[in-house]
Amino acid sequence: MPSGRIERMDTNSLLRTLPKTDEVLASPRLADTLAATPRVLVLDAVRASVDEVRARLLAGEVADTSADALALAAAGRAALAMQPSLHRVINATGIIVHTNLGRSVLADAAIAAIAEVAASYSTLEYDVDSGERGSRHAHVEALLCRLTGAEAAMAVNNNAAAVMLAIAALSRGREAVVSRGQLVEIGGSFRIPDIMAESGARMVEVGTTNMTHLADYERVIGSETGLLLKVHSSNYRVVGFTEEVSLAELVELGERRGVPVMEDQGSGVLFDLRPYGLPFEPTLSESIAAGVSVVTASGDKLLGGPQAGLLLGRADIIARLKAHPMARAVRLDKMTLAALEATLRISLDEERALREVPTLRMLTMPQSEIRVRAEALAGRIRDAVGDEASVDVIDEIARAGGGSLPLAEIPTAVVAVASQSTATATIVALLRCGSPAIVARVKEDRVLLDPRTLLSPAEEDAVVARLVAVLGG
Ligand SMILES: *Cc1c(COP(=O)(O)O)cnc(C)c1O
Numbered sequence: 001m002p003s004g005r006i007e008r009m010d011t012n013s014l015l016r017t018l019p020k021t022d023e024v025l026a027s028p029r030l031a032d033t034l035a036a037t038p039r040v041l042v043l044d045a046v047r048a049s050v051d052e053v054r055a056r057l058l059a060g061e062v063a064d065t066s067a068d069a070l071a072l073a074a075a076g077r078a079a080l081a082m083q084p085s086l087h088r089v090i091n092a093t094g095i096i097v098h099t100n101l102g103r104s105v106l107a108d109a110a111i112a113a114i115a116e117v118a119a120s121y122s123t124l125e126y127d128v129d130s131g132e133r134g135s136r137h138a139h140v141e142a143l144l145c146r147l148t149g150a151e152a153a154m155a156v157n158n159n160a161a162a163v164m165l166a167i168a169a170l171s172r173g174r175e176a177v178v179s180r181g182q183l184v185e186i187g188g189s190f191r192i193p194d195i196m197a198e199s200g201a202r203m204v205e206v207g208t209t210n211m212t213h214l215a216d217y218e219r220v221i222g223s224e225t226g227l228l229l230k231v232h233s234s235n236y237r238v239v240g241f242t243e244e245v246s247l248a249e250l251v252e253l254g255e256r257r258g259v260p261v262m263e264d265q266g267s268g269v270l271f272d273l274r275p276y277g278l279p280f281e282p283t284l285s286e287s288i289a290a291g292v293s294v295v296t297a298s299g300d301k302l303l304g305g306p307q308a309g310l311l312l313g314r315a316d317i318i319a320r321l322k323a324h325p326m327a328r329a330v331r332l333d334k335m336t337l338a339a340l341e342a343t344l345r346i347s348l349d350e351e352r353a354l355r356e357v358p359t360l361r362m363l364t365m366p367q368s369e370i371r372v373r374a375e376a377l378a379g380r381i382r383d384a385v386g387d388e389a390s391v392d393v394i395d396e397i398a399r400a401g402g403g404s405l406p407l408a409e410i411p412t413a414v415v416a417v418a419s420q421s422t423a424t425a426t427i428v429a430l431l432r433c434g435s436p437a438i439v440a441r442v443k444e445d446r447v448l449l450d451p452r453t454l455l456s457p458a459e460e461d462a463v464v465a466r467l468v469a470v471l472g473g
Helices: 002-016 019-028 028-037 039-058 065-082 108-116 137-146 160-172 192-198 216-220 245-255 284-289 313-321 325-329 334-346 350-356 359-362 367-388 424-433 457-471
Strands: 088-092 152-158 174-181 186-188 202-206 225-231 259-268 294-298 309-313 389-398 410-419 438-439 440-445 448-449
Touching: 002 039, 002 065, 002 334, 002 457, 019 028, 028 039, 028 065, 028 192, 028 440, 108 334, 137 152, 137 160, 137 284, 137 309, 137 313, 137 334, 152 160, 152 313, 160 174, 160 192, 160 259, 160 294, 160 309, 160 313, 160 410, 174 216, 174 245, 192 202, 202 225, 202 325, 216 245, 245 259, 259 284, 284 309, 284 440, 294 313, 309 313, 309 410, 313 325, 325 438, 325 440, 334 350, 350 359, 367 410, 410 424, 410 457, 424 438, 424 448
Parallel strands: 088 438, 174 202, 174 225, 225 259, 259 294
Antiparallel strands: 152 309, 294 309, 389 410, 410 448, 440 448
16 A cells, blocks of 8 residues: 555654664763763663654654653663662551561661671671680570570571471471461461471371361371471461460470470560550560470561571570571571661660660550641641641551561551542552652542651651642642
8 A cells, every 4th residue: 555655664764863872872961871870771771762762653653763852761761770679668557567668677776786797897707705716696696595585596587497497407307297277378478388398397287277186286296206386376366166285285295205396486576565455475485484495486577676587495406406507598697687686685675675676666656646646747738738638637457567466456546638639549659659659558548647657757747748749739
């Protein structure tokens, strides 16, 4: 068709006007970018911008093919490529140990400890008294023992690694016994049966989903049994007609039959949080007092420290774990050790921990205090946006998050925002896409902002400023 040929010729001649990469790079509009950005990233950005314009021309669209226009587009692309991928987010969800937002925020002392060892040489594996090689475990072991009553302790990369190490060291090639009610998935593909398989233990399931009795364990113990495992239901509860064997009963059975007992406690809680209105969660000291051979937990859940896995228990068992080849593969780096040591040191004083460890402070902040902060925040938003939105303070429920305290309904107060002119989904998207990103909840077509997880007055200011930008006023 003649007309088709004419169109194609038009496109082809347009494509020929596309500048060469070097011409775009020479545009004054890229000068600042080239000065501040690695050349490889600017090149990628230029090529991507030329490709995009070429694709638009081929699709029959109109596009500016000048070197300056392409340079401007490339400068935008290069700036985006220079943004850190891992960056700060303001958490307005009220979910405290928010796994996707990085779990625990560290105490100031822990942050300072990281900065110090990161910027200098350190005693990571050096004993200044003797001038000889020291142990990296030494920095946290005595503190962990002091806090929990354990004979010995070590810390690894995360609790998943702690569980794998303990199962591998204690029952590789042998049988590990676990209740069917505890074959849990913690999330992010941490499933007890898979961890058992990877650790080389043969899993022996006992009992049923809702009921497991001591006799069920007793019946399967034999010469092949290497371990009795109890997994804490940290992120769910089985309610109704249920029974599980207590840790103390399991320990008694293990001692009678000469089999070590391991507990995956999960949350790493050190203090009884019931006085602050939170539900009962067994503490690490209680597991040790019950006589467990080894108990494992996360460092960044209710302990409020860095990502880490804690292993606490009998001296002979911990010695075997430290000597296991897998221990080297899952060992902690100096920055995490510094943060963990600082967090544990604060935790020696419960009152200080509740003040200084952000996770504990946010968990135990009374609703009355949150309500005062919510009212102040709502007042500022109302003043700024005027009639653009309805702004109310309502009572709501905050969550511990991170698969901890699953049933805990933490009474909180939130600022609820809705607008006639801007859809709720648009408001949350715009909050999320700004810098820094603000993550909020949505409920019944309103945006909910919980001051409980806003870390400072500056974060509250940022929320107000962004809402004004989004809603006008
Ligand atoms: C959270 C949790 C894990 C996984 O711990 P990570 O520190 O995320 O690796 C394992 N077991 C239990 C019971 C948990 O609660």
